[in-house]
Amino acid sequence: MSEQEIFGKGTWIDKLAHELLEREKTLGRSLELLRVESGLGASGVPHIGSLGDAVRAYGVKLALENYGFKSELIAYSDDLDGLRKIPEGFPDDLEKHIAKPVSLIPDPYGCHESYGMHMSSILLDGLDKMGIKYEFRRAKDTYKNGLLKDQIHTILQNSAKIGDKISELVGQEKYQKFLPYFPVCSNCDRLYTAEAFEYLENEKKVRYKCHDTEISSKMIKGCGHDGEADITKDLGKLAWKVEFAARWAAFDIRFEAYGKDIMDSVKVNDWVSDEILNFPPPHHVKYEMFLDKGGKKISKSLGNVVTGQKWMEFGSPKSILLLLYKRITGARELGFEDIPSLMNEYNELEDIFFGKIKVDNEAKLIKSKGLYEYVNLLNPPKQPSIHVNYRLLVELAKMFKENRTERVMKKLLDYGVIKNPDPQIEKLIELAGNFADEFDQQEKVQVDMDESAKKVLKLLVDALNAEDEPEDIQNTIYQIAKSNGVEPKDFFRILYQIILGTSRGPKIGPLITDIGRKKVAKTVSEYI
Structure with a gap:
């Protein structure tokens, strides 16, 4: 496919949606409803990268709709995942719940039914604030209601074959010895300590023993319980190496992006989906992880988290959407100091969209306008907003602590930057003021000079x-x-x-x- 060829609104999102549609036509599957999926981790504090998975999937949904097809985003919370380590800043008391499914752990802050829902709610709140529409599904309900029971049954019937393939594809030999399914121990509520070793096909039950296991370089004691678990109604979950495939087949998923860190899991799941469940896996795109300014992966457990909620204290929801829709490939260092340039870049895109800035390159013009439309979720405003340079607002906000809004507004009027006070500008002053109060200096910009x-x-x-x-x-x-x-x-x-x-x-x-x-x-x- 030619790199110069323009699809839809000229962005990578349109190109992905086009590739997806061409593949689906080749496969001969129904195009009546094209579901895209995003997995939401529920074991740690959701960060910008966690939001990014869902936001980008939503972009593909929008592009499919723009091409004239019905689509929806499934936001799937993996709240049966076991807690592996305590996130930075959370109570040490959570230590006793290590290896338990996060949906069975009490919310340490007492505001949600479980630790898992507390974490999921933070991410969903971020999506809501950005205007992302989704259908929310939880692992706990999915397994409890037996929505994956047929896929689990087929996978466990073929567990020996799958175990050999996992060993061949990624070198992991664990599933040649144990089944790729973790029941929740009925005695101690732990997940990863209960290792299933036999599947009773006629009864649809697994036999397991709860014993010591290593999680995040730490030995977790099992309770020694010998048990049986019914895959159709007892709590338990498939291992990551096969669970995506089960979901794709059960929910009829046609697109899912994935991070570089789970490449091996996706490789195995694609094979399981195709060869064991007879469901062609969804169209994928691989993205790099966000790094902090020190070059470390942004991580829920490391505590170097850039959350959507914190970001929106300083920048608009559209600045996050711009960050996520600009491109999908390549690792990027990310910090709150990127907000000023993204706020200003949005203004520039808006000026291009409304013809205030001329762009001679036709392909660049189409792409810039398309990017602006996606940042506005394909519902762009009828007229541009009032633009004030964000860095200027930060510098002015630093001068005034008392009556900041009125005094900064007066300076803007004195400079001739605006003609009249406006509520839009008040909100921008508030954001820039928060930024000025939180950070000593702004990111050094690149300036070409001799x-x-x-x-x-x-x-x-x-x-x-x-x-x-x-x-x-x-x-x-x-x-x-x-x-x-x-x-x-x-x-x-x-x-x-x-x-x-x-x-x-x-x-x-x-x-x-x-x-x-x-x-x-x-x-x-x-x-x-």
């Missing part, structure tokens, strides 16, 4: 740091640039990029005076 520009920057820093304040900073900047062979308009642009992360802004002299000349000098000196 040696002569750096020399002029050095002279400006000296002037701003001088004992006597220049009478007219605007004119001082102009004269320093002109006297040293740098075009003033180019130099002003460099300063705007350093201070505001954009190529233009309010009159620079008064802005520097308001921010504080020595503070600006310190910022500028970092670029020399």
Whole structure:
């Protein structure tokens, strides 16, 4: 397929949906309803990456609908998963519940029916705030109501064959000895300690023994109980190596993305789905994990979590959607310091969409407009919002603690950035104010400049740091640039990029005076 070929609205989302449709037509399956799925982990605090799985699946749903097909997103909470470790910041008292399904663990904060629902609710709240529509399903109900019983039966009938294939595909030999099914021990409520070793086909029961097992490099004591569990009604769950396949077949799933960290599980599940359950696995796309600014994977248990709720204290829901819809491939370092540039980038996309910024490249224009539409969940506004540079708002918010909204609004009016006060701007000031209060400095932006520009920057820093304040900073900047062979308009642009992360802004002299000349000098000196 040609890279230059444009599908739908020109984004990777449209291309994925097109590939999915072509595959489904080749398979000859019904196109009446195309279900996409996202798995929601319920064992740790949901972060931006957890949200991303569901948001991207929803994008594919929207693209399928845009192509004229009915689609829906299943948001599946794996709340029968066992607790492997206590997330950072949670009570140590949870230690006694290690290896129990998270839906059977009490909510340590007492606001939900279980620990699992507490975690799921955080993620669902994030999806709701972003306008994502989904059908919520829980593992606990799915297994309790026997929705996977036929798939479990078939998988356990073929457990020897599956165990050999798992060993061949990923080198894991565990399931050559045990069944790929974990009953919940009826004596101690633990999941991973109860290892099933025999399937009684006629009775649809597994025999198991609860014994010591290693979880996250820690030995967990089993209670020694010998038991039987009915796969149609007793609590238990399939191992990850086969469970996706069972869900895909039972729910008729046609698309599911997956993270790089579960590649092996997906490889095995695809084979199980195809060869054991006779259900062609869904169309996939693999995405890289988000990393923190230190290059570590963002993890629920490590405590370096960037949650959607925290993000929305500083940025709009659309800034998260933009982050997730921009692209899907490649690992990305992520932190709250990315919010200012994403807030400004959304404004730029909106200007392109409404024709305020001209884009000569047709493919780029289509893609930019398409991205803007997906960030607005294919329901773009009829007219653009009022734009104010987010970094400018942060700098102004730092100046005022008392009556911040009114005083920042007045500055915006004085600068001529806005014509009238507006509730939209009040909300932006609130977000930028939260950001200013939480973080000392903004992310350093990339600025292209030659040696002569750096020399002029050095002279400006000296002037701003001088004992006597220049009478007219605007004119001082102009004269320093002109006297040293740098075009003033180019130099002003460099300063705007350093201070505001954009190529233009309010009159620079008064802005520097308001921010504080020595503070600006310190910022500028970092670029020399």
